[in-house]
Amino acid sequence: MVKEIPVVYLQAASCTGCAVSSLNTASPTIKNVLIDQIAPGVHINLRFHPVIMAAAGEMAIQVMEDTAKQKKGGYVFVVDGAVPMGANGVYGTVGERNGKPVSMLQRVTELARDALAVIALGTCASFGGIPAAKPNPTDCQPVSKVLAAKGIKKPLINIPGCPPHPDWFVGTIASILLKGLPTADDLDDFLRPKAFYGKLIHENCPRRASFDEGKFAKKLGDEGCLYEMGCKGPITYADCPLRKWNSGTNWVIGAGAPCNGCTQPEFPDQTSPFYEKLVDVELPVVGAYWAAKEAK
Amino acid sequence: MGKIVIDPVTRIEGHLKIECTVENGVVKDARGTGNLFRGLELILRGRDPRDAQIIAQRICGVCPQSHGIAAALNLDSAFGIADKIPDNGRIIRNLIHGAHVAQDACLHFYHLAALDYVNVADVAKYEGNDSQLNSVKDFIARGELGPFMPRYEGDYRLPAAVNQQAVAHYVRALEIRRIGHEAVSIFSGKVPHSVGVVPGGVTSVPTVDNIMAYIWKIKILKDFIDNVYIPDVLAVAGAYLDYAAIGVGCKNLLSYGMYDLDGKSPDYATRDRLFKQGTISADLKPGTLDMNKIAEYVKHSWYEDSTSGLHPAHGDTKPQPGKNGAYTWTKAPRYDGKVYEVGAVARVAVTYAKGDPKMKELVDGALAKLKAKPSVLFSVLGRHLARALSAKYIADQLEGWALSLKPGEPCYTTYEIPDTAMGMGIIEGSRGALGHFIEIKDKKIANYQAVVPTTWNISPMDDMGQHGPIEQALIGTKVKDEKNPFEIVRIIRSFDPCLACSIHVVTPKGRELGQYRVV
Numbered sequence: 001m002v003k004e005i006p007v008v009y010l011q012a013a014s015c016t017g018c019a020v021s022s023l024n025t026a027s028p029t030i031k032n033v034l035i036d037q038i039a040p041g042v043h044i045n046l047r048f049h050p051v052i053m054a055a056a057g058e059m060a061i062q063v064m065e066d067t068a069k070q071k072k073g074g075y076v077f078v079v080d081g082a083v084p085m086g087a088n089g090v091y092g093t094v095g096e097r098n099g100k101p102v103s104m105l106q107r108v109t110e111l112a113r114d115a116l117a118v119i120a121l122g123t124c125a126s127f128g129g130i131p132a133a134k135p136n137p138t139d140c141q142p143v144s145k146v147l148a149a150k151g152i153k154k155p156l157i158n159i160p161g162c163p164p165h166p167d168w169f170v171g172t173i174a175s176i177l178l179k180g181l182p183t184a185d186d187l188d189d190f191l192r193p194k195a196f197y198g199k200l201i202h203e204n205c206p207r208r209a210s211f212d213e214g215k216f217a218k219k220l221g222d223e224g225c226l227y228e229m230g231c232k233g234p235i236t237y238a239d240c241p242l243r244k245w246n247s248g249t250n251w252v253i254g255a256g257a258p259c260n261g262c263t264q265p266e267f268p269d270q271t272s273p274f275y276e277k278l279v280d281v282e283l284p285v286v287g288a289y290w291a292a293k294e295a296k
Numbered sequence: 297m298g299k300i301v302i303d304p305v306t307r308i309e310g311h312l313k314i315e316c317t318v319e320n321g322v323v324k325d326a327r328g329t330g331n332l333f334r335g336l337e338l339i340l341r342g343r344d345p346r347d348a349q350i351i352a353q354r355i356c357g358v359c360p361q362s363h364g365i366a367a368a369l370n371l372d373s374a375f376g377i378a379d380k381i382p383d384n385g386r387i388i389r390n391l392i393h394g395a396h397v398a399q400d401a402c403l404h405f406y407h408l409a410a411l412d413y414v415n416v417a418d419v420a421k422y423e424g425n426d427s428q429l430n431s432v433k434d435f436i437a438r439g440e441l442g443p444f445m446p447r448y449e450g451d452y453r454l455p456a457a458v459n460q461q462a463v464a465h466y467v468r469a470l471e472i473r474r475i476g477h478e479a480v481s482i483f484s485g486k487v488p489h490s491v492g493v494v495p496g497g498v499t500s501v502p503t504v505d506n507i508m509a510y511i512w513k514i515k516i517l518k519d520f521i522d523n524v525y526i527p528d529v530l531a532v533a534g535a536y537l538d539y540a541a542i543g544v545g546c547k548n549l550l551s552y553g554m555y556d557l558d559g560k561s562p563d564y565a566t567r568d569r570l571f572k573q574g575t576i577s578a579d580l581k582p583g584t585l586d587m588n589k590i591a592e593y594v595k596h597s598w599y600e601d602s603t604s605g606l607h608p609a610h611g612d613t614k615p616q617p618g619k620n621g622a623y624t625w626t627k628a629p630r631y632d633g634k635v636y637e638v639g640a641v642a643r644v645a646v647t648y649a650k651g652d653p654k655m656k657e658l659v660d661g662a663l664a665k666l667k668a669k670p671s672v673l674f675s676v677l678g679r680h681l682a683r684a685l686s687a688k689y690i691a692d693q694l695e696g697w698a699l700s701l702k703p704g705e706p707c708y709t710t711y712e713i714p715d716t717a718m719g720m721g722i723i724e725g726s727r728g729a730l731g732h733f734i735e736i737k738d739k740k741i742a743n744y745q746a747v748v749p750t751t752w753n754i755s756p757m758d759d760m761g762q763h764g765p766i767e768q769a770l771i772g773t774k775v776k777d778e779k780n781p782f783e784i785v786r787i788i789r790s791f792d793p794c795l796a797c798s799i800h801v802v803t804p805k806g807r808e809l810g811q812y813r814v815v
Contacts, residue, residue, distance in 0.1 A: 002439045013334050013349075016309045017357020017488040023407075024474050024487070031467050034443070035435045047442035050306045051469075054411045054447035056785055057302035084333075092332040094311060096303050101313075104332075130339065130354045137335030163357060163488050219498045221708040245486035249478045249509075255485030255492045256499035260350055262489075268351065271342035277452065 005177065006067050006075035009049040012104040013131045013140050014081025015093050018122035019051045022164035025170045026247040033145035033170060042177050047075075050094075068114045076176070077115035082124040082131050083108050083146050086139030108143065109150045110127050117155040117181055118143060119121035121169055126158035126190070128263040134269050144191070155181050158191040162262035167243060168196045172269055190265055192237070201259050204241040221256055230275040232261030297324070300781050307408040309358045310795025312754070316777055316784060318710075325783070326763075326770035327623055328754045332795065340744040343370060345713055345736050346423035348744060349494055352732065355746060356794055357488045361396040361480060362725030363491045363732075363746070365389055369564060370732040371495035374719025375711040378562040383499025386559040387697050390570075391510060392484045392493060393695070393723075394555065394690045398517055399476020400726040401640070401687035402525055405680060406469035409789045410462060412782060413532050415452035416444045418459035429460060436631040448780040453535040462531075465524050472520045479513035482506050502701040511695050518691040521684070528663055529684045539676040540668060543787035545769035546635040546680045546762075547674050549642035550752070551758040552585065552731065554724035555690065564722050568692060570652045571643040571686075571724055575631065576772055580670055582649040587722070588737060590731075592627040592747070593758035599627070604759055606748045609720060626765060628755040629747055637765040638728030638752045641682035642687070645673050654692075658685050679790040710715050713739045725749055727792050750794045766791055 011019070023030050023056045028038060037043050046052075048064040055063060067075055081104075082090035089103030096102060112118050120143040123129035132140040141149075144156060161166050172193055175182065188194055202208065209227035210216070220229060227234070236259055252259050261271030268274075303313035311332040317325040336355055352367040353360035367462045368389070372378045380391075420436045422429050435441075454462065477487040483500045484490035492500045500506075534538070552564075553573035561567040565585050575583035592611060594604045608629070616622075630636070647655045648670070662681055663670060672678050718746055719734040728749030735743040753763035763771065766788060773783050 002438055003622050004438075006442075011311070013332060015354050015357040015360075017354070017360065020357050020488050023470065024477055026474065029474075035467075036431055043438065043440065045440045045442050049664050050304055050311075051309070052407060053306050053443035054416075054445060056448075060304065060306055060449075061445050063442070091334075096301065096313075102305070116323050128334070129333040129345045130351065133339045133351075134342075135338060137338045138333060140334070162354065170560065219708065219710055220496070221493060221501055222707070231369060236552065243519050246478045246481035247474065250481045250485055252491045255481075255483065255490075256501065257485055257491035257494070260491070268347075272347050272350075274346070283754045 001041070002037060004045040005042060006045045006047055006071045007078060008047055008064055008075055009078040009080070010094065010104075010107055010111060011050055011140065012079055012081035012083050012108065012125055014122065015130075016051060017163040018080035022166050022169055024246060025166035028170065030044075036245055039174065039177050044173065058095070064111070068111055072117055073112045075163065076117055076119065076120045076173070077111045078109060078121050079125045079143050080121045082128050082140035082142060084131070084138035085141050085146070086137075091138035105146065106148050107137060109152070112143070112152050112154055113145055113150075114144045115154055117157065117176070118147070119172065120144065120156065120158045122164050123160040123162045123262055123267055126160040127267070129162060130268060156191055157182060157187065157193065160263045161238065162267065165196070165240070165243060165245060168193070171196065178199045188237070192263075196239055197237045197263060199237065199239065201236045201238060201240060203237070205233055205253060206241060207253060226253060226258040228271065229278050230277055231258035232264075232278065233259040234278065236261045236264050238263040275277070298778060300775065302781070302784065305785065307411065307789060308795065309356060312793060312794075312795045314629065314770075314784065314788060316770060318778060321774055321776070323770050323773045323775060325376060326767045327756070328688065328764070328766055329624055333625065337744050337746070340741050341690075343741050345374065345739070345741050347736065348734065348741060350491070352744070352746065353489050353610070355748070358420065358794060359400065359726045360488045360506055361393050361409070361484065361490060361493075362723065362730055364490055365393050366721045366723050366725065366730050366732040366746070368493045368719030368721065369723065370734050373562065373564070373721060374715065374717040374734050374736055375495055376717070377496060377709060378564070378582050378713050379560055380709050381471045381497050381559050382706045382709060383559070384502060384701055384705055386556050386708070387621040387701055388483045388707060389493055389504065390555045390697055391694060392480055392695045393491065393530040393539065395476050395517065396487075397513060397726050398521065398687045398691040399473045401683045402469050402476070404683060404792050405525060405529065406466045408520050408792065410466060411444070411447065412786050412789065413536060414454060414462040414466070415459045416463055418456040419463050421456055423459050425569045426464060429464050432463055432467070438771060448782050448785070450777055450780050451782045454532070458531060462528060465528055468520070472517060475513050476517050477518065479510055482510045482513075488745070494708070496711055497706075499708065501707055502703045503785040504703060507698050510698050514609055514691065514698070521688050521691050521717045526662070526684050526688060529680055530662070533552045533666055533677045533681065539786065540666075540672040540678065541675060542773060542783060542785045543636055543769040543790055544671045544674050546765050548631075548634055548636045549576045549645050550573070550631050550636040550729050551643040552645070552724050552729040555693070557584050570690070572647045572652065574646040574650065575636065576642070576649050578671070578674070580645075580649055582646055587677050589632040590629060590747070592593070592629045594627050595759040596622050596757040597623045597624055597627050608731065609718065611745055624756045626751060626755055626757040630758055631694060633760065635758070635765060635768065636752060637763045638749045639679060639683075640686040640726075640728070641679045642728055643672055643724045644682040644686050655689060658689060662689055676786055676790040683792070715739055727794050728752065731794040748794070753791050766793070
């Protein structure tokens with residue numbers, strides 16, 4: 001007997017980049033994830049996903065609402081995008097109920113309340129990200145804030161990144177299936193799995209030697225450390241330099257561009273201007289940057 | 297009179313609601329409403345202009361490369377370096393955007409559109425040895441069929457064997473689009489939301505090994521387009537030929553052109569591009585692109601009438617929620633006062649009409665196989681066919697371009713950010729004509745506007761009372777079964793709408809929004 005794990009994937013104030021990145025999972029492939037037994041005897045039953053599902057309109061909404069009812073407490077709820085809370089949520093709606101649009105805020109509240117666990121996929125869902133950037137026109141908030149505001153206590157995992165690497169998402173799901181929900185020790189202070197976000201970009205960067213030797217790129221395209229080109233690697237936690245992107249093909253610094261800090265709660269307002277050198281960093285103890293900032 | 301409301305329209309980018317009024321089985325009125333507003337142009341204001349390239353890509357995670365390059369062209373023009381991008385930089389931008397557009401067409405046909413035509417359930421009857429299909433058969437036998445069920449029922453016409461093969465191709469296309477992204481990332485760092493394209497050129501440098509890696513990924517993509525994708529589009533077309541006359545629309549097409557063949561002219565509207573700039577209408581005669589003919593109308597949008605008819609570079613946005621006769625936050629961009637559709641069909645038709653020999657051969661060859669005239673391009677099938685031909689036309693160029701790169705030569709030029717400047721960047725994004733506009737004051741972004749493909753296509757009625765392209769394509773359509781309105785979703789999806797793109801430019805203010813749908 002194959003165990004079916006129901007999943008509801010809701011898009012809030014997003015750009016669909018998280019969903020497109022997820023499709024890029026290389027091993028397992030996205031076909032393995034959706035069709036095959038992802039682990040022996042376990043199948044991910046993706047019931048609602050607006051970008052790929054066959055159904056539309058009321059038929060699709062019915063599937064979402066039925067899953068919440070029939071599988072109460074037993075489904076994984078994935079959100080990509082931040083949640084617009086301004087003007088009581090009117091800036092973003094998904095489907096209708098009794099002829100009236102239902103806000104994303106309402107959907108996230110209802111679906112989180114009855115879920116087994118909640119995954120905030122991408123920096124917008126995890127920390128607010130781009131739509132929450134100054135002046136945050138729609139009062140976009142991360143999923144954690146919605147859960148807190150509504151008094152919902154559910155296990156929450158943040159998988160930030162703009163977009164997140166598919167391995168970070170699929171790896172987290174696999175970990176839940178094989179080992180169960182993460183313990184507090186498995187996550188960092190921002191509820192990110194330490195397995196993927198445990199080290200600074202700077203710690204594993206192949207240009208680190210140039211940094212240590214003081215060899216800095218003077219313009220884009222130059223060899224050398226990109227610190228003076230605005231690289232945020234010294235303050236950004238992710239395993240991009242080791243894992244690399246798009247099936248291990250390349251990554252940001254590999255293409256000669258500075259890291260823009262997209263896995264951080266501070267993205268984008270405090271990690272920009274993206275092409276300006278970091279200020280206030282006491283090198284080389286760069287890991288202490290955020291701690292020092294917080295202390296101020 | 298009945299109403300068909302589809303909310304959400306799935307298998308598109310973003311949050312879209314479509315409402316059709318139906319009388320005696322025929323659509324009498326159609327209105328599209330976007331259901332998400334993020335306000336990215338407000339977020340861009342006051343920032344370092346160079347950051348526009350990073351932030352504007354986040355308008356859309358499906359077509360970030362298109363926005364990234366439009367933003368870079370926009371900044372190049374504002375910084376006064378539009379004609380100074382080194383050839384390596386120009387070519388690498390083309391390689392990034394070319395691989396992107398080619399894989400995006402595969403994604404659209406197989407993963408967004410095909411489930412409206414292909415019956416996945418037929419795989420249950422599969423008797424062969426294809427391990428992929430047998431794994432899908434096992435999946436069906438287990439009985440939990442999300443995300444492929446439920447669905448509209450009653451109009452799947454392909455024979456079982458063709459459906460089974462199409463499902464195998466759906467699975468293969470998932471790999472193909474991933475490989476296409478890998479090709480993009482060779483020069484752009486990562487996908488989605490790349491970093492390689494910047495004002496001044498690109499950050500990456502060509503090396504023999506990354507050129508070869510790129511070429512061999514493109515060969516895989518090209519092989520799939522030639523031998524799987526285009527034959528599948530023709531096979532679907534053969535079984536759904538009535539869709540060559542369904543969803544016809546406004547019969548005016550607009551292309552900004554793309555893939556700069558020469559970077560010497562600072563004027564994007566006239567510089568030499570692979571896909572040509574211009575317009576085309578029912579008479580199939582090409583017209584010249586004149587950016588001054590673009591204006592945005594707001595009579596049926598929630599903005600003050602005094603702001604109607606302005607060019608986007610000088611656009612003004614004064615919200616007036618609850619305005620009489622208005623029903624959306626989307627403005628109505630028009631060209632020369634008329635309704636124009638944008639998309640792959642526009643760039644293919646304009647390039648064809650301008651007499652490009654390779655495009656003529658491609659289009660005439662495909663039409664001959666369908667025994668159809670060029671006028672079928674104005675239809676649901678025409679849009680799918682044109683998207684496939686657009687993918688082939690660009691994929692065929694990429695290897696030669698990659699080999700023309702010169703390792704060791706510059707890819708990037710430096711610049712000074714001006715105190716004050718205006719800029720404009722126009723290209724064909726995957727989904728059609730894409731324009732970014734910037735105004736810089738005190739070295740910061742004072743104003744940023746993007747008039748994107750879906751804004752044209754999902755636009756509401758204008759001051760002259762003309763419906764937007766998707767509305768026009770829906771109105772007059774016969775709906776056989778209102779419970780399973782295949783016709784409506786097939787028409788909408790043939791445009792490949794991208795809602796995140798279309799709904800970032802508006803500026804609603806104030807709490808009175810609560811009474812209205814937000815677009």
